[in-house]
Amino acid sequence: MDTIQRTLVLFAHPRFENSRIHANLLNHISQLPGVRIHDLYEYYPEFNIDIKFEQELLLEHDIIIWMHPFYWYSAPPILKQWIDLVLEHGWAYGKNGNELKGKTIFNCISSGGPRESYQKDGFHNYTVNEFLRPFERTATLCQMNYLPPFFVHGSHKISDEELENLGKLYHDVIKKITQEIIILSEIQQYDYLNDWIVNR
Amino acid sequence: MAEDFLLSAIIFLGAAIVCVPIAKKIGLGSVLGYLIAGILIGPFVLGFVGQEGQDIMQAAEFGVVMMLFLIGLEINPKEIWVIRRSIFGIGSIQLALSSIVIGAIFHVYYGLSHATSFAIALSLSMSSTAIILQTLKEKGLNKSSAGQAAFSVLLFQDIMVIPILAFLPLLVTSDIRNDTLEQTFISNLSPLLKTITVLGAMASIIVVGLFIVAPLMKMIARTRLRELFTATALFLVISVAYVMKLVGISPALGTFLAGVVLANSSFRHELESDIEPFKGLLLGLFFIGVGSTINFQLIYQKPVLIFMLVLLIMLIKGIVLFLAGKTFKIKFDQNILFAILLSQVGEFAFVLLNFSGQLQIVSPDWTELLMVVVAISMTFTPILLLLNERLVDPFFGVKEAAEIKEADNxxxxxxxxxxxxxxxxxxxxxxxxxxxxxxxxxxxxxxxxxxxxxxxxxxxxxxxxxxxxxxxxxxxxxxxxxxxxxxxxxxxxxxxxxxxxxxxxxxxxxxRNRFDAYEILDLGVMNIYRETLYTSVHMAVDVLHELGIRHYTATRKAQDFIRYDEDAMRKLASSRHDTKTYILTVREQIELEEKLLSEDLHQQMTERDSAWDSATLKG
Incomplete structure (x- = not known):
């Protein structure tokens, strides 16, 4: 592929000033060509999302990332607000709603719990992928390709060194997806994008 | 003497207390209330006061002086510059046309000499600053185009009183002894020196105001003695008025100038609240005085002549004003209001007529007669305004309600x-x-x-x-x-x-602000929106944001702050009743502000915000 895929990071963190994980992850990707970080809480402190503007942004990008901490097995409220308002019927889905067709989308999430706790017999009883079904279905309904999440586990206890490694991994994931030809079905076999990038 | 004084005070104040609330209640406005009070206690109705009404009026004219000081405080020099055209434009047309027509009538119709007619005409062309400004304020019409034009004309008249006073002696034809005249400091100077003195006096007001009064006020304020500040404010106004009188300028104009000079000082509001009650009281006394001096005996003797004169003069002045307003493109409604507002003869006429009398330009008979005419025309103004509001406006001007359309269902x-x-x-x-x-x-x-x-x-x-x-x-x-x-x-x-x-x-x-909100709360209103709260907090959010604070965090803090501030307002509103007063003085306002700020400290607004904080999870 000769052109770089443009990437839109829909970033939602209500208390970003206290965040260590997301600050680090963003640092690693902000300089990548074609990446636009769109800070929703900074843009819409009163939650009044500009639908038209958001739709135009989506049209300008090929890869969308929902980047957020994992609160109560889901995303912070502004991201739900964004989904409710921006993904309009007749535009994103439904009859004639084909504007997002073929775009690629995934979540980038941080969570306090370790990976082991998100298992059938673990503390949370379900896997992360199962918890993300609503996002997956939303993407599919909009005819987008939904990839497994990039996931940071144990965020409270993570060491600086580990975090730095994760940041680099995140950077590699985006770089690869945007700059190389990828085979979707291959990626979709993995639970996390972390696993995919490490195994390659 | 002391007992006399106390008794007079009781009569005057008592009459005001009875009449003014009644007049206000039935929509006549306070000015008419005071006038009626004066008529009631005057020599021709109840006879509580005799000729001292005249003396009271002279003392009470000081209310007008104070009023102009207060008006000056509310205007800064730039605003005057903006309305300079209407001051000199409408103002000069009004004065020139009115005095020419009125003068002609007295000369031709009543056969008075040129000089006498002219002196009378100049006096009667003046309008009443006291009545007009009080009425405008009460009706909230200060900012309307009629209000602005009226203010311009009044200001011009105030300015013109100086040259007119200088000019009247030139009309003297008969030999009169100079010592019958009120002597001013500059009476005997040549015209050039007079002009220099007058300009010098005005310049000194500006210089003294800027470089001496302001620092002095600061010093006085530091003593934290409220009454001393009030004394200083009174001292300031009275001495300006005195100096102006000494050099022969209208004291009202002088204090107006002093007010304008101090309009930008930090003591503006304190000065306002200190002088305000004196002004109100003196103005009230002034109106009572006007009412009590109306000579009903004279009216009884020459009713036709007097009422003809009142009508004629008010009509001429009204028409002239209307035409002047028209050339300055004031719309019909506002123009009618403007014409009626200024159609009476004002308090300056008392001064000018008295002066002309002393100069023997106008005979004592005419002087007394015209004094009555002036007083009656003043009494008519509030009535005319009322008629205009109820009868003329609804039919000819902007209708009270627009034509009835099909009702929306x-x-x-x-x-x-x-x-x-x-x-x-x-x-x-x-x-x-x-x-x-x-x-x-x-x-x-x-x-x-x-x-x-x-x-x-x-x-x-x-x-x-x-x-x-x-x-x-x-x-x-x-x-x-x-x-x-x-x-x-x-x-x-x-x-x-x-x-x-x-x-x-x-x-x-x-x-308007927190204090206004307290009073509205007292009226039993729950939904109160302070002009100064939401905008300020909104701006503060942007300030925080500019300083690098996250937008959403700043917004949340702002919402918390507004909620906290509204709670605090309600809390302080009830605690304010400890002071047992309805209207807050500046000092009480400062005390409440202090309470509010210390409340802020107790609340610890900067307390750690635990929303989306993972510190407790990290354990």
Whole structure:
């Protein structure tokens, strides 16, 4: 592929000033060509999302990332607000709603719990992928390709060194997806994008 | 003597206490109330006071002086520069035309000499600053085009009193002894020196005001003795008036200038609140004085002559004013108001007529007669204004209500009444309109009313404190009244009237500031919107954001702050009743501010915000 895929990071963190994980992850990707970080809480402190503007942004990008901490097995409220308002019927889905067709989308999430706790017999009883079904279905309904999440586990206890490694991994994931030809079905076999990038 | 003084005080104040509230209640305005009080206690009705009314009036004229000082305080030099054209334009047309026509009548019709007619004409061309400004303020018409034009003309007249006083002696033809004249410091100087002295006096007011008074005030304020500050304020006004009188300038003009000089000082509000009660009281006394000096015996003897003169003079002045207003493109309604407002003869006429009498330009008979004419014309003004408001305006000018259209049957239409459509009210109205809600608007600025009607708003024109106007605007059926009038006093009045007569109407009130909000709370209104709260906090959010604080965090903090501040307002509003006064003095305001700030400390607004904080999870 000769052109770089443009990437839109829909970033939602209500208390970003206290965040260590997301600050680090963003640092690693902000300089990548074609990446636009769109800070929703900074843009819409009163939650009044500009639908038209958001739709135009989506049209300008090929890869969308929902980047957020994992609160109560889901995303912070502004991201739900964004989904409710921006993904309009007749535009994103439904009859004639084909504007997002073929775009690629995934979540980038941080969570306090370790990976082991998100298992059938673990503390949370379900896997992360199962918890993300609503996002997956939303993407599919909009005819987008939904990839497994990039996931940071144990965020409270993570060491600086580990975090730095994760940041680099995140950077590699985006770089690869945007700059190389990828085979979707291959990626979709993995639970996390972390696993995919490490195994390659 | 002391007993006499006490007794007079009781009579004057008592009459005012009885008459003014009644006059206000039946919509006559305070000025007419005072005048009636004066007539009642005067020698011809109850006879409580005799000729001392005249003396009282002279002392009370000081109220006018104070009033101009206060007006000066509210105006800064730039604003005067802006209205310079109307001051000298309408002002000079009014004075020149009125005095020529009035003079001609006295000369031709009453056969008086040139000099006498001219002196009388100049005196009668003056209008009453006291009545007009008091009326404008009471009706909230200061900012209307009629109000602005009236102010310009009055200012011009004040300025012209100096040259007129200098000019009158030149009309003297007979030999009179110079010592009968009131001597001023500069009487014997040559015209050039006089001019220099006058200009010098004005310049010294500016210099002294800027470089001596302001620092002096600061020093006095530091002593924290309130009465000393009041004394200083009085000292300031009185000495300016005295110096001006000494050099032969109208004291009112001098204090006006002093007010303008101090308009930008940090003591403006303290000065205002200190002088205000004195002004009010003295003005009241002045009006009572005018009322009590009306010589009913003379009226009884020559009723036709006197009333003819009153009518003729007011008519001429009114027509001249109307034409002057027309050349300055004042709209019909406002122009009528302007013409009526200024059609009476003012307090300067007393001064000028007295002076002409001393100079023997005008005979004692005529002087006394004209004094009565002046007093009656002053009494007529409030009545004429009332007639204009009730009878003329509704038929000829901007209609109180626009032509009745097919009533909208949609439920939500006109269930909201907005009283006052200035910047505040109009923002609400526009927002409601944008959301398909048509509000009924009450406003007393005819220029604005016309414009609004053209834009398709339903507007009722007039004084929103009138029960009948509220009723015709649909207050009985409406759900909400939005009290958004600029002047807090009038706004309070509207709220009171509405609560009393339309108890089912929900009231949402605009409040100028925290203290205004306290008073509205006392009126029993729950929905209070302070002009200064939301905008300031909104701006503060942007300040925090510019400083690098996250937008959403700043917004959340702002919402918390507003909630906290409204709680604090309600709390402090009830604690304020410890002071047992209704209207807060500046000092009490500062004390409340102090309480508020210390409350802030207890609340620990900077307390750690635990929203989305993972510290406790990290354990």
């Amino acid at each position: 949609i439920d939500n239409q006109h269930s909201v009444i907005i009283a006052g459509f200035g910047h505040f009210g109009s923002t609400i109205g526009r927002f409601l309109k944008a959301n398909g809600i048509k509000a009924t608007i009450l406003d007393n600025d005819s220029d604005r009313v016309e414009l609004l009607r053209k834009m398709g708003f339903e507007v009722y024109y007039g004084d929103a404190t009138r029960v009948d106007l509220l009723k015709s605007a649909g207050a009985e059926k409406a759900k909400m009244l939005i009290a958004a009038i600029d002047s807090p006093d009038i706004n309070h009045e509207v709220i009171e009237v509405a609560r009393k007569h339309f108890p089912n109407l929900k009231i949402m009130a605009r409040a």
